[in-house]
């Protein structure tokens with residue numbers, strides 16, 4: 001616990017930490033938003049006041065993430081999980097293939113949904129290596145007839161991250177960026193679609209950001225339910241039905257905070273510093289701590305590690321909890337420990353964890 005403001009050392013994997021400044025501003029504006037006499041949650045999504053918030057969030061996202069004008073920006077619902085379904089529903093047909101690159105549980109879930117609509121193919125997988133690494137480019141062979149190639153840019157559970165993306169040529173590249181969106185600048189033009197639930201780097205849960213090239217969206221199937229068509233949302237500026245208004249407001253405030261921090265280059269630099277504080281302790285611990293991910297595939301967002309033996313690992317987790325660290329248990333499917341250091345996790349929180357890890361090792365080795 002950070003005693004100066006009573007904030008937990010929050011390493012939750014998602015939903016996760018939000019910037020204190022954003023929470024305080026939302027608190028100030030909660031009951032009477034911009035002298036309207038009501039909260040943002042109580043007003044119509046068709047009101048001029050809400051539409052301004054909505055449109056500003058879209059334009060701020062475009063500017064900060066350098067999204068070209070030939071891309072739509074959509075705010076949807078249903079989480080990244082609904083995208084696992086909407087993508088093949090819109091872009092696959094019986095007998096049509098798409099390539100999935102398997103780097104963890106979230107890729108598996110995306111692949112499973114695609115099987116309901118067409119013929120997804122696993123063109124590369126690191127499952128045999130317990131998803132410790134990202135495949136190298138020469139392990140990836142793309143079929144030019146594919147409707148698209150799907151990747152998971154950051155693997156929240158295993159703690160791996162793509163540092164560069166394969167060149168898929170004419171085949172559209174789609175990325176699930178749920179756990180590293182806007183953690184660094186990215187060349188958007190390499191992708192035909194990017195999607196992410198907001199609840200890690202961008203705001204509270206409830207909003208899903210979709211960024212998609214307009215001419216890719218134009219290729220979508222038309223014989224599908226209205227609300228599941230990207231075109232429905234693109235044509236109505238994501239206001240086809242009632243959007244998650246509070247979530248969109250919070251997303252806009254998080255984007256302002258990113259802007260005030262100096263944009264994505266500054267955010268990326270800080271994310272590197274934060275992750276280094278913890279990876280350095282692991283690497284200099286003579287095997288007391290071991291990382292799950294291979295070094296070349298390490299994620300700057302989710303740092304996964306084990307403590308020398310299982311009993312000590314339980315003790316580490318319980319002492320950490322007592323010391324005010326939240327969310328350090330690894331995902332139930334892999335165990336161990338995981339520190340999620342998303343954009344809004346302060347440097348001091350990572351420093352506190354690295355100090356705690358050093359002190360724990362000194363006491364128990």
Ligand SMILES: Cc1ncc(COP(=O)(O)O)c(C=O)c1O
Nearest residue numbers: 079080081106156176178179197
């Ligand atoms: C990489 C990745 N993809 C997809 C999901 C699922 O997201 P949602 O819960 O928004 O459906 C998660 C959730 O943690 C994730 O980390």
